[in-house]
Amino acid sequence: MGCGTSKVLPEPPKDVHLDLVKKVEPYTGYKTDIYKHFIKGDGDAIKSAIPSPPHHTNPHVEQAEPRKNRVAKYRAKFDPRVTAKYDIKALIGRGSFSRVVRVEHKATKQPYAIKLIETKYREGREVCESELCVLRRVRHTNIIQLIEVFETQERVYMVMELATGGELFDRIIAKGSFTERDATRVLQMVLDGVKYLHTLGITHRDLKPENLLYYHPGMDSKIMITDFGLASARKKGDDCLMKTTCGTPEYIAPEILVRKPYTNSVDMWALGVISYILLSGTMPFEDDNRTRLYRQILKGKYSYSGEPWPSVSNLAKDFIDRLLTVDPSDRMTALQALKHPWVVSMAASSSMKNLHRSISQNLLKRASSRCQSTKSAQSTRSSRSTKSNKSRRVRERELRELNLRYQQQYNG
Template identity: 80%
Template sequence: MGCGTSKVLPEPSKNLQLDLVKKVEPCLDSKSDQYNTFITDTSQTFVKDDYLCHSLQNGDSKCHVESTHLRRHKIAKYRAKFDPRVTAKYDIKALIGRGSFSRVVRVEHKASKQPYAIKMIETKYREGREVCESELNVLRRVRHTNIIQLIEVFESQERVYMVMELATGGELFDRIIAKGSFTERDATHVLQMVLEGVRYLHALGITHRDLKPENLLYYHPGIDSKIMITDFGLASAQKKGDDCLMKTTCGTPEYIAPEVLLRKPYTNSVDMWALGVISYILLSGTMPFEDDNRTRLYRQILKGKYSYSGEVRKLCKLLIVYLACSIELG
């Protein structure tokens, strides 16, 4: 779940050089998993034609009818793909997200009329199976107010249907864009909720490995909405007694911890690094590490080289340490 920009970096050659650590560009092939989920604005989901979009904005009733017809056609198309067990229990309402291996639809429980989201994942492809297994391995184990909740799962030979909570408040990323930056009080409130969820995950031996504003969702559009952690496609779930060190080189470039870039064994502390980056973004409205050239970006991260006023830098450090300690102490 999320924006689908997470990356698994390529394995290094025997002669490891920093400039060999590169971004894996999104693959446009149909066998790439770049799914998005819980996209709350569905008004343009089915309107791909530029003329139609322009006409709708200008109140063209004919185009509105065409758009409505197109939406119904799309809904019918995806409803037909669903397992009869699913459609017997849920009404398919709208397509709200799509990726190479998955589609996410808004549904309504027929008996309770409660809205949910269903992620339909194509598991006939290896990559789809791997992401699905990773997410299910985590979501079947967790139950926390600040983590997206799995309701139930339907499995068929080629697809898995994950019924989940429907988050309608959008991504934390969108609110940062809208606000520019958060006040210290608002940033603390957001991070407190995220850290509560992270503490719970770490206690279960789960490391998210892809924390970023795009993977933090607001439950509803209100200012008092809770934050929920989502997208566990890169998560590592270990049982008690397992080696706590991880080796897979993965994540979203701007949020990757130095030890991951150096391809050293690492612990769940990589999630705390990502939260430090998120803290900086919340308070400043800018990225601490940013460069179109991935080699230069990774050098910035390894050196801890970022530029902003000393006050914000100091505040970010104090804020993350304070919150981490408060979470640890309960």
């Protein structure tokens, strides 16, 4: 959904702790990035994106080096214990302190993903600790599975299941048909996974379509919940309240915005947002202005206007309404959501209505507008640099005032 989404809220007042697990750092260049030359490819056809050589070197010498030697060099950057067991195939993702590569088990030829995290940096250690704390405890068909871990002094290699079926909404766009019954099948799988997490005292805190992947490209593929970098795992004896301000803005629950202690019900709010998008291709809360976006969320202000909502059943809307409830105590739990009549009946009364055209058009329209706004923001960023500090202070003041108003309203 879109070209780029922020992972955390804007900087809060100084007396509020902010989770920086997913802080985005600017890319510093190939000199400090030893994995830069892995790019997407298949098998030994991994291509290398060598930067232009410095002026004092002879480019013909670089070109003369056989490709296999270069690929061997890059693979040698990995710990020998990893390369002894897995063939490194291609880079499939990168973060500030991590790389995700597709690999193949040498003995079984089974494909996996390895997430390599640089733990010499504090933020990298936080990501690693958060994900490992969760993934070592979970074993569920709808949650990405940790296979094994290799640790060194400066890096951790997490071998995980490889989801090759793509993101949820990419599949919907390509499918050609999508009904409420299809939506309930998707949501049943996600709710099963979320219920399991909540039973273990784990709150995902960043549920969104990008973190819901199909296991394989087939029609019968399961959905898997991924990306536990912001997850919170309650230890035995701890209370169930969390206080860290984190998440992706459009999916953040109201109680997080007013900085109240919160529970795993924040995941259910995010599932309400996902359900709304799943049935329409549009967002319930959306505004380029972050303060206006938060105001919509805090009021729980959304509507069922426009296509394809006239074709969507009242039961489906009731399901969404019971999740997008501002008061978390009135919000459905994962178990209650699984028992909702719309889910239990598999939307039987409206299963034949094809919502695909409207959903796909709305998804593609939003993706296009987000891409354009991102490019526009990048092109004007330099001209606004002298005003950035002042703008940040204004946003912080507006957010503090907004939070204060709604805290007063929230507390009655």
